[in-house]
Amino acid sequence: MQQNDKDVPPQPLVTDTAIDAHIDAASALVGLTIDSQYREGVKLNLRATANAARTVLQFRLDDDSEPAPVFRA
Amino acid sequence: MSESQTATQIANDVRGKRTSARAVTEKSLARIAAVDGKVNSFTDVLGERALATAENVDLRLTRGENLALAGVPFAVKNLFDVAGVTTRAGSRINRTNPAAAKDSILIERLEAAGAVLVGALNMGEYAYDFTGENAHDGAVRNPHDLAHMSGGSSSGSGGAVAAGLVPIALGSDTNGSIRVPSSFCGLFGLKPTYGRLSRARTFPFVASLDHLGPIARSAADLAAAYDAMQGPDVEDPVCTDRTSQLVSDELGKGTSGLRIATLGGYFQSMGDPEIFRAVSVVANALGAKDKVELPEAARARAAAYVITAAEGGQLHLPRLRSRAADFDPDVRDRLLAGALIPAAWVAAAQKLRRWYREQVLQIFDRFDILLAPSTPTRAPKIGQKTFELGGETMLVRPNIGIFTQPISFIGLPVVSVPVWLDDGLPVGVQVIAAPWREDLALRVANALEREGICEAPVASL
Numbered sequence: 001m002q003q004n005d006k007d008v009p010p011q012p013l014v015t016d017t018a019i020d021a022h023i024d025a026a027s028a029l030v031g032l033t034i035d036s037q038y039r040e041g042v043k044l045n046l047r048a049t050a051n052a053a054r055t056v057l058q059f060r061l062d063d064d065s066e067p068a069p070v071f072r073a
Numbered sequence: 074m075s076e077s078q079t080a081t082q083i084a085n086d087v088r089g090k091r092t093s094a095r096a097v098t099e100k101s102l103a104r105i106a107a108v109d110g111k112v113n114s115f116t117d118v119l120g121e122r123a124l125a126t127a128e129n130v131d132l133r134l135t136r137g138e139n140l141a142l143a144g145v146p147f148a149v150k151n152l153f154d155v156a157g158v159t160t161r162a163g164s165r166i167n168r169t170n171p172a173a174a175k176d177s178i179l180i181e182r183l184e185a186a187g188a189v190l191v192g193a194l195n196m197g198e199y200a201y202d203f204t205g206e207n208a209h210d211g212a213v214r215n216p217h218d219l220a221h222m223s224g225g226s227s228s229g230s231g232g233a234v235a236a237g238l239v240p241i242a243l244g245s246d247t248n249g250s251i252r253v254p255s256s257f258c259g260l261f262g263l264k265p266t267y268g269r270l271s272r273a274r275t276f277p278f279v280a281s282l283d284h285l286g287p288i289a290r291s292a293a294d295l296a297a298a299y300d301a302m303q304g305p306d307v308e309d310p311v312c313t314d315r316t317s318q319l320v321s322d323e324l325g326k327g328t329s330g331l332r333i334a335t336l337g338g339y340f341q342s343m344g345d346p347e348i349f350r351a352v353s354v355v356a357n358a359l360g361a362k363d364k365v366e367l368p369e370a371a372r373a374r375a376a377a378y379v380i381t382a383a384e385g386g387q388l389h390l391p392r393l394r395s396r397a398a399d400f401d402p403d404v405r406d407r408l409l410a411g412a413l414i415p416a417a418w419v420a421a422a423q424k425l426r427r428w429y430r431e432q433v434l435q436i437f438d439r440f441d442i443l444l445a446p447s448t449p450t451r452a453p454k455i456g457q458k459t460f461e462l463g464g465e466t467m468l469v470r471p472n473i474g475i476f477t478q479p480i481s482f483i484g485l486p487v488v489s490v491p492v493w494l495d496d497g498l499p500v501g502v503q504v505i506a507a508p509w510r511e512d513l514a515l516r517v518a519n520a521l522e523r524e525g526i527c528e529a530p531v532a533s534l
Contacts, residue, residue, distance in 0.1 A: 022413065022415075023413060026415075027413060030390065030412060030413065031394060032390065032393060032394055032409070032413070033394070035397060038409060041402075041406030041409075041410075042406050042409045043410075044410075045382070045406050045407045045409075045411070046413060048471065049378065049379055049382045049411070049414060050418075051375075052376075052378040052379050053414075053418035055371065055372050056372055056375050056421050057417075057418070057421050059369065059372055059425060061424050061428055065424055065428060067420070067423035067426065070310075071281065071311075071426065071427075071484070073267040073268055073430075073483060073484030073485065073508035
């Protein structure tokens with residue numbers, strides 16, 4: 001379970017277009033209607049989470065570095 | 074009971090027949106009625122139940138039962154099931170649910186030890202909060218300065234204890250929700266090891282990260298409550314089947330021989346200078362000269378953020394579909410976004426959790442206790458949306474937990490201890506131990522209290 005973020009390909013940039021397209025597609029798939037008045041707030045939050053995920057995904061972990069099925073502290 | 078008495082002092086007086094559980098409970102209920110209008114910490118005051126429980130405690134004492142928490146009033150964040158009360162979890166939506174049939178297991182265990190539940194407490198909606206604000210029930214005000222945040226999401230738990238309404242309150246901590254109100258309200262708060270205390274019959278938030286624990290005004294009170302609540306429970310699949318490790322009798326062992334270090338790097342950036350001064354005060358008192366860094370703490374925090382958003386969004390998906398307009402606006406948009414998160418992000422975050430855990434456990438080969446700030450600032454003002462961290466303007470709500478999240482992410486036990494740097498508001502320092510070593514963190518907190526470095530006075534109201 002070795003890490004090395006130097007050889008990780010850059011993660012895609014979090015663009016407005018990608019966020020909008022994802023909200024439309026994912027909300028349809030999970031059966032969630034996003035009211036237009038909530039849309040900007042949802043975008044803001046999804047962008048924040050996408051940036052956090054980008055930070056996580058930029059850190060390479062080997063294929064065999066499985067998460068614990070039941071986490072133990 | 075005077076409002077400044079600790080739980081341990083109350084229990085001693087009740088056991089020694091210098092007062093009764095009933096008299097103590099009446100005083101707690103009277104203070105709630107007199108003072109809580111200012112603080113707004115209670116959503117449900119259970120006077121009738123409390124007095125009946127107290128009378129039964131007095132009866133049990135006459136039968137010769139030895140009750141560690143005899144007559145100690147306590148209250149719980151309103152995500153704990155209380156028989157006959159609807160578990161609202163800070164929401165409007167859950168108010169139409171049927172009342173809970175049974176108390177949560179931790180309430181049962183505290184009452185078995187002689188404590189008396191007096192009510193349920195305000196909280197950030199569905200626990201997705203660090204501020205203590207709530208669109209439905211109003212903000213919990215910081216008892217030490219009513220214009221400031223109590224911190225959340227266990228906001229009522231912090232407010233009620235700092236106001237001297239009860240000496241012990243239970244809260245939950247997914248990313249910092251016990252440690253943040255403890256810091257802002259100047260209290261001792263224990264977030265035990267992940268899996269140590271059963272979460273049965275409480276409203277969840279993020280199964281991967283949810284913990285329960287006590288907030289109090291002394292380390293001894295934390296230990297007394299913690300001891301009473303330990304034990305296996307098949308109702309919570311995460312709850313450990315380890316033997317209970319009672320701490321109260323170990324508290325006085327002091328800190329001699331403990332290897333204590335301050336966390337550097339990530340934990341010494343992005344905060345007010347005075348916060349780091351508070352950590353230095355504690356480190357100096359403990360003779361802790363070493364500094365150590367947790368590897369990839371920022372990434373750990375990011376992973377906790379992703380898991381929280383995803384599991385929270387998934388939990389609330391049915392309600393988001395049918396009643397989005399009834400959520401607290403500050404919580405709704407976060408949950409809506411969380412319900413749309415790609416699975417690949419969550420799986421990567423969970424893999425990182427295991428890697429990070431292994432790295433951090435190696436640090437505990439060299440140190441017993443790690444010190445870090447609980448919050449990046451003292452309590453902001455109620456309604457404040459941004460603050461300056463490390464020269465950057467940042468949103469308050471998602472960033473109050475930057476120092477707590479990388480710790481709870483891997484379930485480490487922590488006691489947040491209160492430091493008063495001047496005449497202003499207090500701030501907390503995290504005393505962090507290796508998994509299952511709550512005893513060490515509580516011993517350190519107790520030593521700091523005895524040396525006068527940390528204290529948790531009742532607010533003047």
